[in-house]
Amino acid sequence: MIGNIKILMHQGKQYIPDVTTTEVPGIFRGRPEISTEPVDSIALVDLCPTDAIRLNPVQIDLGKCVFCGECAFAFPEKIKFTLDYKIATNQRESLIVKEGEYNNIILNPDLIREEIAKYFSGSLKLRQVSAGGDNSCELELNACGNVNFDMGRFGIEFVASPRHADGIVITGPITENMAEPLQICYDAIPHPKIIILAGTDAISGGIFAGSPALNRSFLNNHKIDLYVPGNPIHPLTFINGVLELIRKRKG
């Protein structure tokens, strides 16, 4: 017992006091900025492993980007990845970053459903389904609840049963073999319910896009409430995205 108390004392405070303003250490690859510098655009497009870069104007789709950073190494004067981890949004088009536009990626409050603000702003229980996820996004979702990020302080938690959940968090490119279990799990969640896509694989298929082993038809039939890009997602991206989703709509 005394040993346990000593350990507690030695740990001190481990939580991040303000997850909305804290800075990430090191050289994180967050929201990219694309300058208007002219470059060999054909080479730039050809370089991207997931066809996330398009032209006229030059743009990166963060829903497809696997954040390998190769474009920024090849064309440092054109593309720079910033430390900005707030890249979640509820509008698919907002994930497309265009040259010369240096705006933050934000949620559109008009697209947040009324019941999300009404029922979930103080408490949100989520069921996670990994549908071909490689376990990196799953590790980061678990990290959201650890003593450092401590998402539980906002009433946001993962629960064991869809019956207890207010929504579903999907990771992975959605395999054919997980298509049915995913649908069953979603159907088991009571209304109203939300859908969050966590990670580039879930948003577009990522590096697996076009694989014959996938079945992404679930996404055609449902409205997505939040897109959280990343490979894997950063816990701060996820927490800030979800907080915006449940808090941003007024009235």
Place this chain on the structure above:
Amino acid sequence: MSDYIAIKNNETILLESIPVLRYEDFLSFNTSLLSNEANHCVHYFGYPLPDKLKLICCIANDEENTILISSSEIKVELNSLPSFSAQHLAFHIFEREIHENFGVAYTDHPWLKPVRYAFDRADRNSTIGQYPFYQINSEELHEVGVGPIHAGVIEPGHFRFICNGEQILHLEIQLGYQHRGIENLFVRKKKLLQRNILAESIAGDTVAGHTTAFVNLWESLCGYTADDDLQYARTLALELERIAIHTGDLSAICTDIAYQLGSSVFGRLRTPVINFFQVWCGNRMAKGLIRAGKNHFHFSGELADQLRKLFDDFEPDYQEMWNEIKELPSALARLEKTGVVTHEQAVSIGAVGMTAKTAGIKRDIRASHPHDLYRQFNHQPIVKHHGDVYSRTQIRNEEILQSIDYIREMIKNPPDVHINRPPLSPPKPDSFTLSLTEGWRGEICHCAITNGNGELLHYKIKDPSMHNWLALALAVRNNEISDFPICNKSFDLSYCGHDL
């Protein structure tokens, strides 16, 4: 002519230099090799030729540091082959895969069931919802089905228990839910960067392990020798990954025995280690760090100082927590003698990694088939003998401390960055390469075969989980079903690494 060709780890050979045996000789040669405990099967797979199926078997000899490669060509229509598995169970998963993918029917395979319901399987009518579970007809026994979706934030897989009251008599594990067709994508995606990123995505908790296997294989195929700074970065990443995941697993083991202090402290101790990956390469899982023929993220003296400081802070807190748990009766009561894998079981199923090392088998690629800086390490694998959950907890502790020692030694002299590296040549035509690494879970094996134009013809991946899932099924027999979560966590096997 010899029955086999002996190669070293990461050696490229001409495909035609692999002897082709009659199937009967192929079978007796490879199964008899396993009667020596120094030999184990690192890969056995098939790939289609125009009118037949080519089988390639790779047996590693851990004492002579060689891998013995042999092959056979069979007609699939023959449909009645004796199995390797009837002689030695270690081949069971590989023959099940050959059966599933190509329709080869074995006459005497003990457990010829689907592996992962791959999209390109031979029998498209068989689907994942119809898996033929082992059945019982008893009024006393009952079945418990768990999954594919589990209570925690983890990957999917189905566990079917047959229980007598609270006691587990039998567990059958059905996987395949995570199948993304990744081996096929290796061939279809033509850019090296795409393949490099695919390797990072085989198992996102083993980025350094699988990506090092891929880049070492690819560089060998291209006849490229990695500079010492590339080898240094890969070795360092492998050991850092081991520390990070082992620490996270200690946290999860504490969670599963409801010891919250251990769970929180080990959980937060993992954070600075994975954050260091982010400081080094911009990604907490080390994605982007390891690239064939190059490295964007030089490990500078400044990073070495930061890492030294990190361990100075890490070690006292870590040690204090470990000392507490290792003497805590309520924790030990849950860990000791739970989920035992015996030495005989581990040998018979061809276990690798922590599962093998905790059952008295000294099997570690870093010692037996060293690559990169491990050639200079004289690595001594940590071996435990009880094969229980506590052994698998202890080995994590000892491997963490061993890896910290290795890293402290390595960061005394970080190598200078090489500039003007030569570009990679195209891969050699008609070749075969095999690459082994010791990821934190255990042995990873990648194999590649090129065609006459030097294009990738076939890519095969083996995560250590392929061997070890059966160990979990055996370990829980006669345990209480309430101990299943802690047993499962103590192995921490990969679903996506298995399903590919």
